[in-house]
Amino acid sequence: MNRYRIQCYILLALLVTFLSTLLVGCEKTVARTEQYRDMEQWLEKADLTDHLSKEELYQAALLEDTLVIYSVSSRIFDVKTTFEQEYPGLTVDVRDIRSYDIVNKIKNEYENEEYKCDLVVCSDCDGSLYKELLEPGIVYSYVPWDIDFRLKDDNIEQGLEFLGEAIMLVYNNEVFDAQPINNLWELTEDTYKGKIIMANPLSSFSTNGFCAALFAQSPAMEKAYEDYYGTKLIIPDGKCAGEIFWEMAAPNIIFTNSSDEVLESVGNNGANDVWIGIMISSKMRYEELGYHVALIYNLEPFAAVYTPNSITLAGRAANVNSAKLFIRYLLGEADGTGEGLQPYTTTGTWSVRQDAPDGNPVPLSDMDIVRLDKEFIYSNRESMTAFWKRLLVENIEIRK
């Protein structure tokens, strides 16, 4: 009898737990469903396939609040200035945030239903912008109808790419008359100890893209090794050529936080005694300020990884018309001559439009450049993070 009663109590307790879990689950599902429904309503109202003229958008934007942009590109500040002059009455608030943080911030805001952002300017070097924001419908592409057909192929597949740039090797052209290396494996030589600088791949999206490309391009890296050393690379089980390369090169590298610091270290008259850097190509615009840096275009097995910047509209954005107008402006308006494009036509940038020239004197077609394998990077994120954590701890500790 007692045993029967105990069993009843246990069953009752289980039932209560089950029901409460079910209730919480239902509550969450209901909330999520409501969120989807709200998003659909927003999407319908936002009409991202509109055929509105810029004047119509401007008039509608005047009724809206300050446009909020989360951006990895500091040049958006320049665009903001001229945009506000071009469209009096509109104001823009730019928040300068790293790509890693932008993706997480937008995700968190979506989950908490705090929609603070209108536009997201971000590169997608590990596929997370596409996989975690675009695909689930947290951010959206908006391509102005009268600009769409003027864009080069591949620029609107995964969000609207508005700026072509690449993560590349640079060298101090005051120390060297010509590029000092012809093969990536040269960076593993003792000669380059403390002479190479790059951003921490765990915090720099684009540098992470470059590092991962070496993993993804392992067969090419193997061949480059053989070309340089004249012998076949021996690859232990479970490793790849890219991994071996980074293990050998890391002790030579100074790790820092950003491409700005790479530029300053390499380009500063060789004063810091750093010869080679890996940085985002668009930083070459600071060359005019007196930094002595030159890009390396051709290298075995490749010299650059194409890492374009995208602009997307944040779901549930409060200022949709301002956001659409800003995108048009950023792309140089319908004919590509607009002021908004100007900050992005500098050395180290390539145009995404067919009707606007590249900022860089050397076209992408003349470079040893590879595109990011986002699928590969995204699916290997965890193992690569673990790999870099180990490598950074080992090598930064050593220098200390």
Next chain:
Amino acid sequence: MVRKHRILILTLLGILLSTTGFGIHYLIESDQDAKKTTVTIAVMVNDGVRDFNTNYYTHWLEEQTGYDITFEYIPKGYETEYIQTMLSFDESAIDAVFLSGKEKILEDDAFNSFCDKGMIYDLSAFITKDSNFSQVMKEYSEYELYDQIKRGDAVYYIPQMDTARKQHNLQVLWINIDWLKTLKLQIPKTTKELATILQAFKEKDPNRNGIQDELPLISCEASYSMQSYNYLLNAFIYNDPLHARLYFKDGKIELAQVQDTFLQGLNFCRDLYENGLISDIGFSYSQKQIMELVNDPEDLVGAFTSKSISDVIYPNCSDILAKFIQVAPLAGPDGEKNAVWVNLEPKIGGYIPANSRHPEEAYKIMDTMLSKEASLIAAFGEEGKDWKYSDSGELSTYGSLAKITTINYLSDSLQNKNFAGTGPLMLDDMYANSVTWNGDCSLVEYIDARAIRTYETYYGKSEAYLGLFPDNAALYETINKTTDDWILRFITGESNSRDKDTWQQYKSTIEKLWESFD
């Protein structure tokens, strides 16, 4: 039926017991609350703190010490009067005064005078070997911290000291990058290049408003770090105003300010001033006025010097912060390049009026604030919410492995997690210099760290002199006062540095002062 009754009785009994338990617990709590000592602390309004009384850090301190803490705000504009009046009472309602490192109410002389008159509590009787105070003194013995704090055998305040790496650098030159780009100019590397740039700033309307309203280089008398001419003099000779401009040459201590190269530097600064390239407007401005000037949306300033960029630009003005970039130490005509290394100095974090009703309790609170846990809250906020210990592989703003990962940066916002630099604080430099960057290029900590790294290379020379200079504050003060006065007169043209007799007169005045101390 009987069973039902029994269940009912048991249930009621349970409710009764738990209610009684709660009641007893409440009574005990209330009793404890009644016995709690309330410590009242006077503070100035801090723009970074929402409310000291409801602050997370206040609650934490209350939990740790068992006291109630109440803050009283010192009326703005009447700070000195408030302190003087408060100290003059027989018994004060104020148990302690907390100060912010950036502003002080009483000048050192006035504070010391109150100490000597017995109006500030001597804390030495409370200090025990195992107190946090003693631990901190031991940890920072290399800076002779205890010697810097004590007055005779007495200790009158609990310190606050920023241990960040950037505090070691006296000044950075910041230049308007937008103006450089507009005029297609390069970041200067020499004093000669700087002069050319400043001339272009003055004449070529870099802010493109059609008016010649540009101030090429500003200088402010509020601190040595904001005096841009002291920065420029370092391109001619090692010019360390914090050590009376002494330097070490061939085993002998020399005075930089009487050397020919110093004169050369002075003449260079004089020429800049005469041509309107060092703007005279800042000479009479306070730091606050300089901040208003540089943050003006009209974009009026081409260059300035400061210790941290946030001394001049508001940390939340990202667009203004993005306009300025650090210039590495400039080379003078002979290739001389120097950066002045600053010894860390404690500031007054908190003190106790001699008429306090709860001096021991107030001391306990201040001593608790020197603990590691308190320092981390005071610097970064609430663990887990505002910061966490870093994962492996994260880099600090200085490029070393990070120890602290910030989740919310509190330094550039109004917050209620800590006292934003008010009160005793001694954060271990291991943590102060190992904080991650959030990717925001306009984050002050990141901008400062980038700048300081370009200056550290040029410290070496000054570091070697540490400990070799006489430990004589009076000497530094007297020589500095005279030298500073003359420098200003030379630069503004009140005295002519190119006139041999005048220069000789100045030189002999300084040399005599030096000899009198010898």
